[in-house]
Amino acid sequence: MEPFTHPGPARGRVHVGHPRQGRAAAAGGGVRLGPRARHARAGDGTGSARLRRGVAAVHGGGGRAGAALVPQANAHDPHRPYSGGQDELDRFPAEARASYPAPSKVFGPADDVGGVPGFLPDLPEVAREYREYLSSSRRCDDVVAEVLRALEEAGAAGDTLVVFLSDNGIAVPFAKENCYLQSSRTPLIVRWLGVTLPGRREDAAFVSMIDLFPTFCAAAGLPEPAGLDGRTLLPLLHADPHSLADLSGDPDRRKDLDAARRDLLAWMAGTGDPLLDTYRAYLQGAMARNAF
Known part of the structure; x- marks a missing residue:
């Protein structure tokens, strides 16, 4: 914080x-x-x-x-160990578990959590651990x-x-x-x-943790040290246009991005990656948007 x-x-x-x-x-x-x-x-x-x-x-x-x-x-x-899982029971004795509170919401089999993430196999053991993960997230x-x-x-x-x-x-x-x-x-x-708007979501800007330090400097009214790789996120927080966007639209990065995508596609095809078709569909969509 x-x-x-x-x-x-x-x-x-x-x-x-x-x-x-x-x-x-x-x-x-x-x-x-x-x-x-x-x-x-x-x-x-x-x-x-x-x-x-x-x-x-x-x-x-x-x-x-x-x-x-x-x-x-x-x-x-x-x-790990996730809340309520066997790993937690094995690692911490009952006295230790009694010393800390349970999550305010524990997800059980009757809770609709939307199924397991699509990149994981839909197996009972996976579904159980995913619910435990959600409880820990809570x-x-x-x-x-x-x-x-x-x-x-x-x-x-x-x-x-x-x-x-x-x-x-x-x-x-x-x-x-x-x-x-x-x-x-x-x-x-x-x-x-007084600055950020509740519920506002930014999906287009490309941001990273390296942007936090210059953001904190700007928010505190401090000069930004020279040589930082990150950029302040204050324009985003003020809902202004921002230069940190999808790199596929940056002409200076286009060549490197195209090469990286080709390398990744070849690696996925060569290893039988289960997300190969998903990635191909993404690239087709990117081409349709003139982003590839």
């Missing part, structure tokens, strides 16, 4: 630990939270309270007067809700730029650790009261 109040650099970190990490300490404006605090939510008297204290500490006294504060809240969910949502509540209680919501992001997609074949769409297309959600 990335707040900015006044110009001037300072950073604090709210680290949400693993269940086996049992310490809580604060130093230099940063706060380290202890066991299963990542699952903090309303009504949880341990992790939730620690999270609120951490945000209040970083916002209220974690840096120099007039500094731009940058606390981070890191949720382990939805990493617990991550619970953590986000608690962070936003902590900002409100600290009086920091009005001058805080909040960014939610993930570094990769779900840890299954054709997603995590592969350059497929389901791995490289990750969430990037921004809330900046």
Whole structure:
């Protein structure tokens, strides 16, 4: 979570630990939270309270007067072991599981989750683990809700730029650790009261995590260091036209993109990739749009 109040650099970190990490300490404006605090939510008297204290500490006294504060809240969910899965039962004894809350919504066989993702086999075991993954994702949502509540209680919501992001997609074949769409297309959600519009969605701009630092500099009114690869996303947040768009429309990138597409198509055909027909259909659509 990335707040900015006044110009001037300072950073604090709210680290949400693993269940086996049992310490809580604060130093230099940063706060380290202890066991299963990542699952903090309303009504949880341990992790939730620690999270609120951490945000209040970083916002209220974690840096120099007039500094731009940058606390981070890191949720382990939805990493394995997923909520309610056999791996969780095997890894954590009953006493440990009782110390952290369940997700506010647990997805079971009766819940319509739209089936398993189309790039995975529709098997009972896959469907079960996918529901467990969704339950863990819901617990991550619970953590986000608690962070936003902590900002409100600290009086920091009005001058805080909040960014939610993930570094990769779900840890299954054709997603995590592969350059497929389901791995490289990750969430990037921004809330900046008075600037961003609730419910607005941007699907055309090509953005990356390297754009966040120049964005934070611009939001805080700080000069951007020379030599950065990223670009500020403020024009997007203000709903203005932006130059970070589909690279297929960039003449300077067209040759490289065409070569990369041909190489990928040949590799998929040579390895019998199950998404070969899907990719071919995509390329046909791109050609129809004069994008290939």
